[in-house]
Amino acid sequence: TPLRMTALDMIVTELRSSTSSMTAVPKPLKFLRPCFDSLKKAYGSISATTDESDLLVFRARLADVLAVLAMTMGKIEERESLKFKLMGLADYALLKERKVEHSVTDDNMGSWGHEFVRSLAGEIGQEYNARVNDGADPDEDSSFADILGMVDIIVPFHVSHNAESEAVDLLIEVQRLKRLLDIDTIDNTNYRRICLYLVKTADFMSDPDDLSEMMETALSLYRKKNEHFDALRVALRMGNDDIISELFEECEDDLIKKQMCLLLARHNMSYQYEDDDDDLNELIGNVNLSEQFLKVAQDLDVTEAKTPEDIYKSHLAETGGFSRRRDTGGAQVDSARANLASTFVNAFVNAGFGQDKLMTPDSEWLYKNKDHGMMSAAASLG
Template sequence: MADNRKAVAIPVLSEDPNGRKNNEKKSREAESQKMTEEDERIKNQVEVLVTRAADSDSNVAGAAIRQLEELLLTNTGGSVASVPKPLKYVRSMYAQLERIQKETSDPANAMRLHDILSFVAMTIEFPDGRRAALEHKLQGTQDDLEQWGHEYLRYLSGCISAEWKERTSKGEPVDHLSNFVQQIVVYMVAHQDEPTAIDLLMEVEDMSAIISHVTKDNHRRIANYLAAASKYLTRPMDTAALKVVYNIYLEVGSYTEAVSVALQLGDRSLVETLFQKCQNPSMRLQMALTCAHFSYLWMLVTRRTGSLTKPWAIWGFHGCIV
């Protein structure tokens, strides 16, 4: 029988596709490693400034340090979500900068170098767990945290929390950290990052300090975060958090919200305080109904006559006002 099968040409790639992909990957990596003219300019600028920072003339060194600081702040905006080029090159010279700082005799220049080292340290993971960012800042400028930006302050907040916990466990003083705590809280509240401020105050066991930063605009965000956080805290921290929430609502005159918190706390005196302070009939009625919902019995007596103010006497499960 005749074989009618025909040969079919099968195309074969002249090169391994995997090999081509690998070559393309290597090509991209090589391209990414090539420094652009702008990168080269920044790198050279950083190297020159770091070299001049070690100059024996304190004026020359001071000018270089100020320029280096401006370069970091201008190009990072306080954010290091992706490491900017100036910060990248300064980081590579971190050890050299630390050495220069130790050898600097001018106090003002030494403090500025501590500031720079503190900022750069947040991008470095130290194997010994050293909190270099906090260490350097404690020896640097004490009242300029705001200019270093949001991300730096968040990082420093974490360092302070860890340092505070470690020192208090050893019975060591922590007063030197209070100034930084205050600055961070002010900055975070002003930039609507209340959770970071509250978390820091919780760590340093000073939650009530947030009350002085409460306004009509932010009080609900602060109170809601504290109330939610209280559910995950152990005693007595959970009670302390709710008391702060109560005082926040009291501060801004949100009596109906405050009465719910007071009932959660089971504190009769707090409820009575609210009824005494609140003079709005509609609001007092809402508070009374809330108390009735919680089966809370209380009768308000007027100060002048000692007689029972009947509309605010609350009784029973059914919210009956008598």
């Protein structure tokens, strides 16, 4: 047994060093392919209830090796990689229960490389769906205790290695997205990516319950990190007015509160701030919207009204524009269609500035139109 354990430790060392960064199938995996069936027979020859602690340690360690080998050699439909890993974890638990001291005190899945962890995550999703199809209750953790234990190891690993999307995908597969809130590896460097992925993924959720859980998880993460403005965006998407009041109560930054009020105004929310703060309620009601718009326009030096010709740039064209055709001899003829086009261009390009060069100076332009053109010209004022 000591000799077998030494040989197995050498295999473990080679596998770990080769699978830590996998760009192609590592040579140790290629060399061990012919031995895969023999190793499985050796594993099966050792009883899980053996009284010999050394044999149980060897069996647990061999299960780890077989799980890695099955990643490329096992049959996909049998999920052998996950099967051996679960049996290995069961053996380690038995060793711990027996209080057996051994060199391997903790088997870190991440030590076998990121590709192995990804492979396990994929098989966990398949195993979960298979158990649900066999009649297991998705809401009962007891039916999935073994694979959920692995999920609790894999998800923090993904989060700490910049694979937040894979962590979220795994939790979605096993319908345990709320567990994301209990992960210690979520910090100020990665929570934004996680929340953004949750919100964007929600666009593709067809099940209302899954959609609600996803949005609630993103909302809880934002609130946990005191990002009340982003939390408000999620709350507005959820249509939950009660949470809006809670977010205002939680927020202590006056500037953030003003941003939240402007966001409510942008969504045309008829929300009344309970503290009777006139400034905040005016922001929610868009009272100062025109004044703020004009201030921005002044800062950008774009307050001067533009004419349709400024937009057409017709003086640069070879054929010229409407006004050039009028200026090149003969009587000037107004085209109803051209005037209507100029009315719309004038209305949109000067919207919000409170002035233009067609309608505000006098009413002459109004009478250069007929029927619907006159109606459009009048409507362009407001």
